[in-house]
Amino acid sequence: MVTAVLVGHVLLRDFAVIPRELGEEAYQARNREPQHIPERHSMPGPVPTQCDVPPNSRFDCAPEAAITQEQCEARGCCYIPARPGPRGPAMGQPWCFFPPSYPSYRLENLTATETGYTATLTRTTPTFFPKDILTLRLEVLVETDSRLHFTIKDPANRRYEVPLETPRVRGRATAPLYSVEFSEEPFGVVVYRKLDGRVLLNTTVAPLFFADQFLQLSTTLPSPYLVGLAEHLSPLTLNASWTKVTLWNRDMAPQLPGSLWESAPPQLWSILGAAGPWGGLVLVPGPTAAVPTDVVLQPSPALSWRATGGVLDVYVFLGPEPKSVVQQYLAVVGHPVMPPYWALGFHLCRWGYSSTAITRQVVENMTRAHFPLDVQWNDLDYMDARRDFTFNKDSFGDFPAMVRELHQGGRRYVMIVVSAPHLGTLLFNLLGVPLVGADICGFLGNTSEELCVRWTQLGAFYPFMRNHNDLNSLPQEPYRFSDSAQQAMRKAFAWRYALLPYLYTLFHRAHVRGETVARPLFLEFPEDPHTWTVDRQLLWGEALLVTPVLESGKTEVTGYFPTGTWYDLQTVPVEALGSLPPPPPTPFKPAIHSEGQWVTLPAPLDTINLHLRAGYILPLQGPGLTTTESRKQPLGLVVALSMSGEARGELFWDDGESMDVLEHGAYTLVLFRAQNNTVVNELVHIASEGASLPLRKVMVLGVATAPQQVLSNGVPVSNFTYSPDTQILGVPVSLLVGEQFLISWS
Missing domain, CATH: 2.60.40.1180 (Golgi alpha-mannosidase II)
Structure with missing residues (x-):
């Protein structure tokens, strides 16, 4: 082994949980009828003898499809069918897998540079994919004391790279938090945390692939607790038991476990332990927004990163706290832009506001019903033949006049020109995208009154609050529902608008310091393992804990309260300072003095539980029907x-x-x-x-x-x-x- 000391740190930890039965794609055991795939050229070698590999540590030698034993062994790989369990074969274990001696690249000419190291990687044995790139360039950049960066590229041909401006450092960091070893043959990189010698990254466990249209980098992980790889309809915590996550985005309705609208820079965090530092890993293997990319997680724990183009571009961050990991990541990709204050108000949209007359009537109805409205949207209806940057001269003939009226009333107007956001609030805050929120009351299908009330209560604490639904669904503006439902929604609106000074301050901190706005509990309480799997609550900043009701027919909710004192914010007798009607009084509830415990809370339909953490001060402001109005209170x-x-x-x-x-x-x-x-x-x-x-x-x-x-x-x-x-x-x-x-x- 060639040993070198590097400077950096790891980003292998982050998460919060949603039920595991939601949205993970578990690999089926490869016991279906194999496909006969014609081999493209010569295989690496004869049947190996080193096939005694633990089932959970087997890396798939047939990533493209199931193959026969004969084809597997012709590739020089091991073929062992999964052992049947009480319910059949074990799920996910590959039947065809790499032996430890499988040919890979060889490390040559490792050279120290002012910024780190460079080396040449050479492959003498072709793989079973066409157009292997046999010579590669490795560059290792010791960028900061808490950040390592390495790339693997084709030195002879320019390949697509994500057009992301990243920091360029001069010289190498002087106080490395980790050390790095390079395996010569087969090539691999092993990253250790200096504090305790823990292995954070080990790419020697499987061969490196770098063909024209197939790249694969595999590594062990220090923990099975993982989060990241946005954006999918799935739990915030990923299932590491033979799960495949595909980064390939489609404008389609969310279905388990499909990919959704966007791919963020593919960040993956791993929880390292209750008492130990945290870290994280970011892999940017080429055009993740333009070509399919798969990430396969396995329970050893380990992952394999597969892309159909580009380069391999890897960052490792060390933390040591989860907040530090976020800040180190954002130091690379950039801090979020500061949103305008009005963007934090309520947004209303519907595919079906088919004229300026209908749009004006919606705004008037919201005002008459005493519901705040800051931003009125139109969907495709305003367009001429659905062309962006046009408007229909018939039904939207006085379109400019309508927009002027909205502005004169202290409101703003947005017309849809791209796909609307459907984002995972907690995850995207970790990825540096804090202004996020789902379509309140749902986009497709008809909502119910209870669902819309509960969703409005939760949506009042999305950083981005918007009600939006489909052309073929029943209207779901707040004023459409019963008086009691409207009163419950107004209460949520009033708290949202009262807390806007605090929310705006959180966005300022995100913009300046690289912090999060909405955050999972583990970000504030990483030493408490119970918080690692909490995804049915969220925090606004450090101070405000939100515990929504997410199931129908419930009048109570159970939430986790980390160690400390938590005051029920809604029982604080703060008189209404603004123009909205004051919410009805809430009976006083004593503070929760928690040692880290689950607490069952009353949650009638008009209530979302809000708790203020002891040791913090919240600024409030009198709510109004617009932020223009509330800012004067x-x-x-x-x-x-x-x-x-x-x-x-x-x-x-x-x-x-x-x-x-x-x-x-x-x-x-x-x-x-x-x-x-x-x-x-x-x-x-x-x-x-x-x-x-x-x-x-x-x-x-x-x-x-x-x-x-x-x-x-x-x-x-x-x-x-x-x-x-x-x-x-x-x-x-x-x-x-x-x-x-x-x-x-x-």
Whole structure:
């Protein structure tokens, strides 16, 4: 073995779970009638003798189809039918598999460079695929202390590569977090984590293939807990038991386990352990958005990456925390763009708004029913003969006038010009695409009232909130349903719009720091193994835990609460500061003091459970019928004290739509801190945008002792409220966010 020290880290861990019966494609045992495939040219050699390979560690020697024993052995591979179990043969184990001695490439001329290493890979024995590329170039880049990057390419011919601008580093990192070994023959790369010697990547387990239209790279994985490989209708946690994931996108209805609308850069995370660091792996094997790519997961655990073109381009990140893995990944592909404030409001669309008159009526109906609406959409109906960038001069003859009216009313307009997004919220946040959400109430088929209410409650906490449905389905605008259903939806809308200052701040952090907006629980609590398989809850940032009802007929829901104190946000008596009708009062519920446990919560049809994590401060704002209206409302703060009496939060504010506000300094950033019976603000950056925001109410949760005196900037507050039963202190104030303040109680 040739040994070298590299700098980098691994991205082999990430996940959250959806039921495993959803959307994984399990390989069937290859016991069906084999296909007789004509061999294309000479095979690697005679029948091997080294076939004593554990079943779960066998790498498929017939990736294109089932073949006969004779054909398998002619390839120089092992042929052992899977042993039958109580229900027949074991699922997924290949009958034809590579022996350890199967010919691969040989490493030659390994050379140290300023940025890492280069080498030549040569193959002397052709494979069973046509047009083998017999000479390859390996380049290993020691880019940062937490990032390794290597590529395998054809040095003689330029092949397609994903046109993604990535950082170019000069020199190699000086404090490597891992070491790398190169196997000469057969060629392979082994990446170790220096901290504990754990193997993060080992490509010596199966031969490397690099033909004109077939590339394959196999590796072991440090853990069977995997997430990534978007976008598919499947659990967030992938099943590593003989599962094939295809990256080949189609504009089609979601069906298990089909691929959907888009392929993100194919990131794969693996959970390394409760106490150990995390890492991740990103493979970009050529034109993943243009040609089919398969990833085969097997329970050893290991994977095989197969592509029909391009190059092999691999990144390894080390973390060590899951948040760090996300940030290291986004440092390569880029941070998400900051969305305009109005994009976080409610969007309404339907294939079937077939004229400007109908579209105007929908907007009027939403306003009359007191439902917020920020963005009105039209689907294909507006087009002339379904051509993008045109509009129908008959049914949309006054199209420009309608758009002007929407703008004058503080709303925006979007016309569909490409396929609409149907995205996995948690997964795509990990991939650096935070503005995501499904079509609320569903796109195809008729919804039910209960489904639409529950979906609206959940959709209020999608980063992107849009109701959209199909031409042939019944209309599902919120005002179409019963009074009780509408009231339940308004309650969800009110919380969404009240929390927009917090949500906008999370998007700012994603844009600047590479953080996530909606996130799975394991991202905040990686040391708790219970969070690794939680995918029926989500967090907004660090502070807000959302536990929706996802099944029909349920009036309670069970959620997991990591260690800490969790306050029921909906029982906090924050008066309505905006123009929307206040939601009906919710009976007080005591805080949940969890040691890491499952809790069953009441969840009547008008309720989605929202819990605020102790130690955090949320900025709220009076909701309105548009974000234009809500941005004019006063702010409130909800302070959730930890057991030590501390909490923190922040607010980012700008004009909500200008570009380059950070470069021009046209923003306000304020930190909030609570400790020693005080709440203060720290003015990080103040500009005209946000400096004059009024603060009218501060609610402090977890005040154990009744205050005798409350001061706001040294002035006594006589009309404060306190309940010894709820331990909530309410302080009316008249302050500005952009001026320093100190609120205290004693």
